[in-house]
Amino acid sequence: MDTFVQQLINGLTIGSIYALIALGYTMVYGILRLINFAHGDIYMVGAYAGFMLAVVLGFDANPSVFGFAVTLLGAMAIAAALGMAIERFAYRPVRKFSKMTTLITAIGMSLLIEYLFIFFFEPKPRSFPPLISNENHTLFGNATISTSQILIFVVSIFLMIALQYIIFYTKIGKAMRAVSFNLNSAKLMGINTDFVIAFTFALGSALAAAGGVLTAQYNPKIDPLMGVMYGLKAFVAAVLGGIGNIPGAVLGGLVIGAAETLVVGYGGYIGIPSTYRDAVAFAILIIVLLVRPAGLLGSNVQEKV
Amino acid sequence: MNWLKTLIGGVVIIAFLYVLNAMMSSGGFFGTGIDDYQARLLVFICINIILATSLNLINGFTGQFSIGHAGFMAVGAYASAYFTVTHGKALEGSFGFLGDTGASSVVLLIAVVIGAIVAGIMGLIVGIPSLRLKGDYLAIVTLGFAEIIRIVILNIDIVGGATGYPVPGYANFLWIGIFTVITIVVIHNIIKSDTGRALVSIREDELAAEAMGVNTTRYKVTSFVIGSAFAGIAGVLFAHYNKFLHTNDFQFIRSFEIIIMIVIGGMGSMTGAILGAIIVTLLPELLRQLPEIQVGATTFQFADLRLVIFALILILTMILRPQGILGTREFGLNWLKRPRKSSEGNETIGADAGVPEAQQEEAKRLQSEENKDK
Numbered sequence: 013m014d015t016f017v018q019q020l021i022n023g024l025t026i027g028s029i030y031a032l033i034a035l036g037y038t039m040v041y042g043i044l045r046l047i048n049f050a051h052g053d054i055y056m057v058g059a060y061a062g063f064m065l066a067v068v069l070g071f072d073a074n075p076s077v078f079g080f081a082v083t084l085l086g087a088m089a090i091a092a093a094l095g096m097a098i099e100r101f102a103y104r105p106v107r108k109f110s111k112m113t114t115l116i117t118a119i120g121m122s123l124l125i126e127y128l129f130i131f132f133f134e135p136k137p138r139s140f141p142p143l144i145s146n147e148n149h150t151l152f153g154n155a156t157i158s159t160s161q162i163l164i165f166v167v168s169i170f171l172m173i174a175l176q177y178i179i180f181y182t183k184i185g186k187a188m189r190a191v192s193f194n195l196n197s198a199k200l201m202g203i204n205t206d207f208v209i210a211f212t213f214a215l216g217s218a219l220a221a222a223g224g225v226l227t228a229q230y231n232p233k234i235d236p237l238m239g240v241m242y243g244l245k246a247f248v249a250a251v252l253g254g255i256g257n258i259p260g261a262v263l264g265g266l267v268i269g270a271a272e273t274l275v276v277g278y279g280g281y282i283g284i285p286s287t288y289r290d291a292v293a294f295a296i297l298i299i300v301l302l303v304r305p306a307g308l309l310g311s312n313v314q315e316k317v
Numbered sequence: 318m319n320w321l322k323t324l325i326g327g328v329v330i331i332a333f334l335y336v337l338n339a340m341m342s343s344g345g346f347f348g349t350g351i352d353d354y355q356a357r358l359l360v361f362i363c364i365n366i367i368l369a370t371s372l373n374l375i376n377g378f379t380g381q382f383s384i385g386h387a388g389f390m391a392v393g394a395y396a397s398a399y400f401t402v403t404h405g406k407a408l409e410g411s412f413g414f415l416g417d418t419g420a421s422s423v424v425l426l427i428a429v430v431i432g433a434i435v436a437g438i439m440g441l442i443v444g445i446p447s448l449r450l451k452g453d454y455l456a457i458v459t460l461g462f463a464e465i466i467r468i469v470i471l472n473i474d475i476v477g478g479a480t481g482y483p484v485p486g487y488a489n490f491l492w493i494g495i496f497t498v499i500t501i502v503v504i505h506n507i508i509k510s511d512t513g514r515a516l517v518s519i520r521e522d523e524l525a526a527e528a529m530g531v532n533t534t535r536y537k538v539t540s541f542v543i544g545s546a547f548a549g550i551a552g553v554l555f556a557h558y559n560k561f562l563h564t565n566d567f568q569f570i571r572s573f574e575i576i577i578m579i580v581i582g583g584m585g586s587m588t589g590a591i592l593g594a595i596i597v598t599l600l601p602e603l604l605r606q607l608p609e610i611q612v613g614a615t616t617f618q619f620a621d622l623r624l625v626i627f628a629l630i631l632i633l634t635m636i637l638r639p640q641g642i643l644g645t646r647e648f649g650l651n652w653l654k655r656p657r658k659s660s661e662g663n664e665t666i667g668a669d670a671g672v673p674e675a676q677q678e679e680a681k682r683l684q685s686e687e688n689k690d691k
Contacts, residue, residue, distance in 0.1 A: 047453060102632055109639035111452070112376070116580045117635040119573050124628035131622060244464075244569070251457050291468040294461035301458055302446050 014153035019277040020270060021151075025161045025230065027269020028168040032223035033246030034253070034261035035175060036095075036216025042192040042256035043212050044107065046114050050098060050121035051220055052243010054091050056236060057125065058221025059228045060133065062087035063140055072141030080143040080229075084167070087225045088218040095217025096210045104206070122243075129236035137235040140228035160230045171222055172262060175215070179258065184211055192256065245293045252297050254310020263308060268293045334494035341490055358602060360490055360558055363497040364551050365594035369578040370504050370587060371547030376576070377585035378508055379540040380520025381448065382456040386548050387571035388463025391564065392439045393432035393549025394556040395476050398484040401428050401557065405485050425487040429496065429553045436549020437542050439466070444541035448534065460569055471564045481563040488557035496554060500547050505587055507543065516540050520585070581634055583641030588648040593641070601627050 033055050040048045065086045066072050071079030098121055106117045144163065148156040179185040187208045190198040199205050227242075228234050249268045253260025272293065276286040300308060341356040351359070372386045405424050412420040447458040476482050507513050515536045518526040527533050556562050574597060582593025604623035634642075 041453075045453075047456075102636070105636040106639060109635075111382075112576075112580055112584060113635050113639040115456075116577060117632055119577065120628050120631035120635065124625060124632065127622075127624040127628055131625060244460075248457070248461070251454070255453070285472065287472050288468060291465045294464050298447075298458055298461050298465075301450060301454055305450055305454060 014155045015277065017151065017153075017155040019273050021155065021157055021161065023270035023273030024266055025164050025269070026273065027266035028164050029223045029227050029242070029265075030246045030249045030269050031262040031265025032168050032171065032219045032226075033242060034250040034265045035172070035258065036220045037247050037250040038253070038255055038258060038261040039188075039212050039216050041250065043188065043195070043209055044103070044114075045111070046103065047118060047247065048103075048216075049115070049118040049243070049247075050125060051216065052239035052241075052246065053122050053125040053129075054095055054098075054217045054239070055220040055224045055227075055242055055246075056129065056234070056239030057094055058087045058091045058217075058224030059140065059234045059238065060129065060224075060236075061090040061221065062225035062228060063138065063234060066141050066143060071143055075142055075144050077144060080163075083143055084222060084225050087221045091217040091221030091224075092214035095213040099210055099213040104209075126236055126240075133236060135236060137233045140232040140234050142232065143229065146229075158230075160226075164226045164230060167222060167226060171219060175219070175258070178215070184208065188212055241290065248293045248297045252300055252307055254307030257307070257309045257311075260307060260309035267308075268296065271296055330498055331495065334491050334498075337494065338489060338491040356490065358598065360493055362595055362598045363490075363493045364555050364558075365575070365578060365598050366497050366591050367500045367547055367551040367554070368575045369582070369590040369594040370500055371544045371551070372575050373579045373584070373587065373590040374504050374507065374516075374540050374547075375544040377579055377590065378513065378520060379516040379537060380523075381537060381541065382452055383459040383541070383544070384456045384569070384572050384576055385443075385459035385461070385463030386544075386575045387567045387569065388443075388459075388466040389436045389440055389545040389548035390552035390555070390571070391463075391466055391470060391567035392552065393436035393546075394552030394562055394567075395470055395482070396435035396549075397428035397432035397553040398482060398556045398562055399476055400431050401485050401487060402482075405487070421487045422492065425492055425553075425557060428487065428557065429550055432549040432553035433546040434549075436552065437546035439549075440542040440545025441538065444538045444545075448537045448541060460572065463567075463572055464569060467564050467567050470567075477562065479564075481561055484556045484560050484562055486557055486560040488554050493554045493558060496550055500550065501587065501591070504543075504547070508587070512536065512539065577631060579641075581631070581641055583643035583645060585645040586641070586643045586647055589641055589643035589645075592643060592648070596642075600630065 033051065036051050036054070037048060040046055040051070062083045065083045066079070069079070069082065071083055102117055102121050103114065106114050144159060146159050148158050149162075150156050177185075179188060187198070187203045188211070190201065190203055191205050191208045195205055198208075223242075224234075224239075245268060246265065249264035250261045251264070252267065253262070253264030272289055275284055275292045276289050279286055279288065304310075337351070337359070340351045341353075341359075342350075368386060368390065372383065375381050375383045375386075401424060405428075408424050408427065409420045412423045415423065443459065443462045447455055447462065450458055470476065471479055508516070515526070515531045518529065518531055519533050519536060523533055555566075559566075578593035578597045579590045580593070581596055582591065583589030601623055604626050607623065607626075
């Protein structure tokens with residue numbers, strides 16, 4: 013029982029990170045029908061931005077909550093600016109073209125960010141300085157939860173509530189929902205769709221960057237390709253929950269995070285070796301899509317003739 | 318005299334490939350040779366052409382959105398490699414009467430057949446359930462299947478697992494070139510056939526095609542299986558040329574590379590896919606030769622930036638020429654004769670360009686049938 017709880021805590025920790033990244037995928041897809049393959053790399057940029065900020069501002073010397081908060085917010089701001097820049101200079105010019113073109117642009121953007129970071133920061137992993145003192149707290153029995161895990165839960169729940177508030181109780185949120193419902197009609201209603209799209213990218217990128225800094229706290233090894241697998245799995249999480257659906261992204265992230273850790277912990281008993289960890293997310297996705305093609309919480313849109 | 322033309326064409330192509338192959342050997346061909354680096358590039362261009370044209374059949378002509386082509390390549394590569402590692406030596410012995418070259422060619426041919434069949438079956442297994450999905454969902458499921466295939470292979474210890482798998486080198490440039498030509502011819506003929514027109518009709522409008530009586534599911538699965546089988550052949554050739562397999566060669570970035578080839582060249586164009594394969598293979602290598610620039614005390618190694626520049630070129634191509642270099646047109650000799658039609662931003666592909674030619678062929682076919690009746 014203890015180990016089960018422990019596995020579940022670890023799984024939900026990773027799942028929260030997947031959920032944070034998946035939110036960006038799902039918002040951008042909801043509005044533009046674009047799979048933003050560069051999103052996983054923005055998560056990586058967030059971690060590096062946090063690293064640079066922490067080193068430059070000297071927070072790595074004496075860990076404090078204040079230092080962590082500044083690093084987190086700074087990284088989120090940098091990533092938001094980057095997300096808006098990517099949208100403005102790469103995605104906006106190709107928005108009207110076919111899906112394949114926008115997809116290749118997104119892949120190109122992802123490669124560009126990765127190779128730039130490999131060029132400037134070298135491919136070797138760096139260790140992220142601890143910004144808060146990390147201790148293990150005993151829950152019951154042998155199950156423990158570390159400070160960085162608590163931090164991940166608290167910050168990601170806070171960000172998800174904030175996002176929910178922005179989307180459902182503010183003017184810009186209303187505009188975002190309108191644009192995702194129908195871009196052209198929204199434009200006719202006088203909504204500045206370009207601004208709304210840029211804002212969506214900023215929001216998604218900030219969440220991914222928060223995920224990057226939080227992961228770096230939990231698992232202090234960052235490298236320029238760290239976003240590839242996380243990005244892919246977060247995207248799978250978004251599709252699993254029903255792409256374009258915000259609670260779905262969170263649910264998908266948590267399900268995949270938990271399933272992965274449980275397979276590593278218990279898969280051996282049912283004949284799945286732990287080395288299949290990376291395949292689990294995809295297997296769940298395929299099974300769910302074949303049964304419910306719109307994802308867990310997605311609504312099935314009928315094709316019009 | 319159509320068969321004569323085909324025969325002469327075939328002989329010329331094989332002779333050309335033979336000369337190129339001879340130039341790659343240590344002795345060279347009458348003193349002229351190609352060094353190993355260039356030979357390797359030529360081989361990879363050929364393998365990429367096979368991959369690009371076969372994916373073009375699925376993505377460009379049938380309009381399905383598959384981004385897991387590397388998975389089928391991996392299946393073909395590993396299945397055939399397992400065969401040649403376990404049975405290669407014995408088979409070479411029993412075909413010894415054909416000489417060394419003959420025996421190894423026979424083994425390679427059997428390996429290619431095995432690779433194509435296994436990859437085709439895998440295409441069928443993946444295609445039947447996933448082709449019910451459309452667009453992005455199909456894309457993600459194919460990507461997922463490719464990753465699962467890769468991770469499963471990584472966990473099979475008899476094919477090396479994480480340490481990699483040494484494979485005997487049965488493939489040479491001659492065979493790789495011949496299979497490239499065969500792939501191009503077969504896929505070209507499929508597209509020009511009734512099946513090809515059914516595939517294009519699915520791309521243009523799936524609902525309309527279904528209403529006209531095209532069995533869309535069957536044709537989609539057919540194109541998927543054929544595409545996968547050719548990807549398997551590319552995998553076989555890669556395995557037996559590279560002499561070493563590792564699952565890292567088949568990560569999803571490899572699938573993306575193949576997509577990039579067909580999009581850069583022009584989706585739904587045979588020559589476009591070939592051009593795209595050549596560009597994507599050569600460009601990073603050409604960028605290797607960028608100069609270094611000395612500014613003050615620091616030297617800028619532009620060659621280190623080659624992949625950055627490659628990514629930039631990719632994004633700029635998409636912004637400036639979203640339909641790819643050739644769009645849906647084919648590059649050929651009649652390109653010079655015909656006035657060029659502007660296809661700027663023209664999303665309806667194939668339908669207008671292909672029909673007159675197809676009708677001509679249809680008319681010709683009917684005529685010849687009439688003649689036969691007489």
